[in-house]
Amino acid sequence: MNGNNTFDTSGAPDRDLPMLTAAQAARLRALTAPYAQVGHSYPLHNLAQKCRQAPEERWPEVVADHFSALQAGSQGGESATELLRGVHARLLPTDSLTPDIAGAMRYARVVAEGLVFAYALDLPTSVRMLTDPDVERAGIEELGQAAYANLMRVPVEHEEVPIQGGALLHSVYGDSPFVASKALFLSEVARQVTGEPLPDAGALVVVPTRHLLAYHPIVDGSVVDAVNGLAAYALGAHEDGPGELSPRVYWWHRGGLTSLTVIDHDTRSFSLQPPPELLALMKGLVRLDRAGRIDTPTAAKAPDVAALTHTTAEAMARLAEDPSALGDAFASALTLSHAHCATDPEAAHVDTWDAWATAVQLGSALFTGAQAQECRLGEDRVRQLPATPAAPPADARAWLDAFYVAVVCRQKHRADRLCEVPLEVLRQDDSVDAYVLHWIDTLRTYWAERSMDDVVGKLITTMETSQPASLTHTPKDFADLIDYQPVALFHRLVTRDHDAFAEALAEALAHHGTYWGDSAAPRARVALGPLAMAGLAYDHGFPVALKQPYLPTYLLNGERIEEMPGC
Structure with a gap:
């Protein structure tokens, strides 16, 4: 985004009419001088572009035809009705306005660097820029409404x-x-x-x-x-x-x-x-997109579990030589775990469990390190996770994913260790909005069984910072329909309001369906954050209905949970 490009500088371009050389621009000004002397001042950019496309020997003819068309058009003095009938909003290059022209159009304004907004009258043979007297005659509000309406009727x-x-x-x-x-x-x-x-x-x-x-x-x-x-x-x-x-x-x-x-x-x-606001948004979108968290055109194809299994196995095979690839391996395993739920929505099959267990193992290893252990990918396919030192990356959303899958799979000791990852490390992630980090802080505080006053205070901060006006990295619909839903569920969980939790869970699942629609993306198959909160509620005795969309039954109630190697 910061690479430089250079315009063609051959022929010493004119500063004001860069499509011509300085010598050509001087000749054009000489050719147009007689027309300017009759009391009208016109921008030369459009005429210069026409001349650029024509042989120089034809320039006198091009200039004559140009000004003939202008003079055959409006000379001013139209009624307010005529002005409103033909006026259009118009963008002009800022350097096309000479001091004389700008002085006659004081109503015009710069709308962005290089662009001026003005009004133009569309006539059968020409277009005339409106002057201040024209605007006064028609009325600035009426002119604005008519200019917009006429512009939007222009066929394209x-x-x-x-x-x-x-x-x-x-x-x-x-x-x-x-x-x-x-x-x-x-x-x-x-x-x-x-x-x-x-x-x-x-x-x-x-x-x-x-x-x-x-x-x-x-x-x-x-x-x-x-x-x-x-x-x-x-x-x-x-x-x-x-x-x-x-x-x-x-x-x-x-x-x-x-x-x-x-x-x-x-x-x-x-x-x-x-600008910084857009750069932050772009960085956040890239991270969300890369992990499959947002719906994209590439998510139109149904996930190929066999291909995803192979990709995950290959990613794990590289870890012995390249430990830095652990983040990619975790993302791949998490995608695989979700994809299994397309054909096994209740998570009843052992291959589905193996994928979820592998995601847990890789997620916890990414942030907390791990001893050497086996990871199963189904059909007797086993891959070795080498001993991994603790080197948590500054990736707040990956931490959330790792925590969620640990909670879903009832791996309390792994969730404990994830909550020991220094928050300062995760705060170095500049691709997330503040509410994501406050939500992580809330979960860590709750999991450490600290005072409920501390938990509630951090939860309130999470809610406040997730308001649309505070977002700079996250798409509003993703923040509202996906990211915020575990927060809302957690609120009902800590207040132990069973009925309110059930209502919030139904709403969270409806929002998940609204966001993903008919997308075939693996993330569409499981509402991961709500699943983690629903699993916690189920274990705390909440009457959570087991047959609900996007919540694999045997992960929700823990019946599919098996021992997994390592720690």
């Missing part, structure tokens, strides 16, 4: 463009010079072309020319590939034209645009530098 084409790495771009294009201006209202555009609004995290978007915008909804770890893909896409389209607007990559979020592109005008180079 839409296609999906896959790029390397698995990211998908949505390309929106058309003949109208107002197409790219729709980026101001990107969520509505997304709803029009795909039927779905943008996610809470927004989207990456580029507006390289007036006729084109492309965007990528921020939903999973593919956002990293999308940043680089959009940057290349925007630069190429911007240089090709016509109607250049901006080569930058922007983040559309909550109705605003933020530039990710930093341009060094002296060296004609650019770099991508996401």
